[in-house]
Structure formats: structure tokens, C-alpha cells
Amino acid sequence: MYYTAKVQLTSIVDTQNGTKEKKSTEMYLVEALSVTEAEAKVIKDFEGETLDFEVKAVTNSKIIKIID
Numbered sequence: 001m002y003y004t005a006k007v008q009l010t011s012i013v014d015t016q017n018g019t020k021e022k023k024s025t026e027m028y029l030v031e032a033l034s035v036t037e038a039e040a041k042v043i044k045d046f047e048g049e050t051l052d053f054e055v056k057a058v059t060n061s062k063i064i065k066i067i068d
Helices: 035-046
Strands: 002-015 018-031 052-060
Touching: 002 035, 018 035, 035 052
Parallel strands: none
Antiparallel strands: 002 018, 002 052
């Protein structure tokens, strides 16, 4: 099954007045057997990254198959 994972990223941006947090949201397609496994795969993929991240949601995807 495929799941979509919504991940919020937080980075520090230098501005003229100092530093500021910048938040952005990205969507990922994950192949997994359950929501829990999909979330774990996303967390593992982000290990070692310098950005702060939070998995906001994981939902079933309507995608049935990826054709190469």
C-alpha cells in the first residue's frame, strides 16, 4: 500500500535583523504495510538531517501502483 506523509520542516534563516525560523511543508509518498510503518520510514529517512522536522500526518493514498 502507499501512504502520503505530510512533513513540516523548520530551518533557521539569516535576515537583516538576526535569525528567523522558516517553516515549510512537504508531502512524501511512502510504500508501507501500515500507517505506523510509513511514519517510521519517514523518520528513518530524515535521520542525520540538520533540519528540524515533524511528521504532521500520514494517510492512505489512492495510488494503487507505480509504473516505471
